[in-house]
Amino acid sequence: MLNPTRIEITAQTKAFIGGAKGTIAVIIATNSGYQKKAGTPCRGKFTEGLLDCEQIFRTLNIKPGLTILDAGCGNGYMSKRFSNQVAPSGKVYAIDRDQYFIKSLHNETRETHIVAMQADITGPTLLNESSVDIIYISTVVHIFSKPQMQGFLREVKRLLKLDALLAIVEIEKKETPFGPPLKQRYSAEELKEIVPLVPIDTVKVGEHFYMQIFQNKENQETTRICYRAKNL
Structure with a gap:
C-alpha cells in the first residue's frame, strides 16, 4: 500500500498547476493518483520529486566532462x-x-561545478556560442509566447555544439491531476514540428511527464523545421 506523500510545489506561474500565482500546490500521492491542495505563498520547484531523474541521466548519458545548461533552473x-x-x-x-533563486543557488554552490546566472533563455545570454553539450529545460516552454519561443530556439541553436542535445521536459498533453490547460500544452509531436533540431527520442520521465530530445545536426529536415519555427 502506498503511503500518502506530500510534495510542495510552487505555483510560480498560473500555467503549470492552474492555481494563483505565488501560491503552493501540495500534491498528495495516493493509490488513486495525485491531489492538489491550496497553500500559502512560497518559492520552490515544480517537478522536484515528480520526475525519474535516473531515467533522465541514463537517457541523456550524463557523464564527467559535459557542459550542461539548466534553463529555468528554479531552486x-x-x-x-x-x-x-x-x-x-x-x-x-x-x-x-x-533573482531569488539565483542568489540562493549561488550561495549554496560556491566552489562547485555550478555557475548560477540570472538570465532569460528567450533572449541572448552571456554564454559563448557553441559551448554547451546539453540544454535541459523542464516545464517551461509551455508558458512561452510566440516571440519568446522564437527567441528561445535562436539561443538554443547558438549555444549548442554540433551533435549536442536539447532535452525538453513537459507535462503530457492529456487530462492530468495538475497542469496548464490542454490548449497551452505541447505534445511531443507538436514540439517536433517547431524545434529546429533533429528529434531523436521521446521518453517517459514521470507519471505525467515526458522528455523530448533533439540533436543539433544540420540536414534538409532541420531546415524545413527551422522554417516552420520562424512562422510560429
Whole structure:
C-alpha cells in the first residue's frame, strides 16, 4: 500500500498547476493518483520529486566532462544533480530569471561545478556560442509566447555544439491531476514540428511527464523545421 506523500510545489506561474500565482500546490500521492491542495505563498520547484531523474541521466548519458545548461533552473535541484554527474571536469550553467533563486543557488554552490546566472533563455545570454553539450529545460516552454519561443530556439541553436542535445521536459498533453490547460500544452509531436533540431527520442520521465530530445545536426529536415519555427 502506498503511503500518502506530500510534495510542495510552487505555483510560480498560473500555467503549470492552474492555481494563483505565488501560491503552493501540495500534491498528495495516493493509490488513486495525485491531489492538489491550496497553500500559502512560497518559492520552490515544480517537478522536484515528480520526475525519474535516473531515467533522465541514463537517457541523456550524463557523464564527467559535459557542459550542461539548466534553463529555468528554479531552486537548482536538477543543477545540483547534474553537477554530481559531470564532476570533476564538467560544468553546469544554472540560469533563471528569478533573482531569488539565483542568489540562493549561488550561495549554496560556491566552489562547485555550478555557475548560477540570472538570465532569460528567450533572449541572448552571456554564454559563448557553441559551448554547451546539453540544454535541459523542464516545464517551461509551455508558458512561452510566440516571440519568446522564437527567441528561445535562436539561443538554443547558438549555444549548442554540433551533435549536442536539447532535452525538453513537459507535462503530457492529456487530462492530468495538475497542469496548464490542454490548449497551452505541447505534445511531443507538436514540439517536433517547431524545434529546429533533429528529434531523436521521446521518453517517459514521470507519471505525467515526458522528455523530448533533439540533436543539433544540420540536414534538409532541420531546415524545413527551422522554417516552420520562424512562422510560429
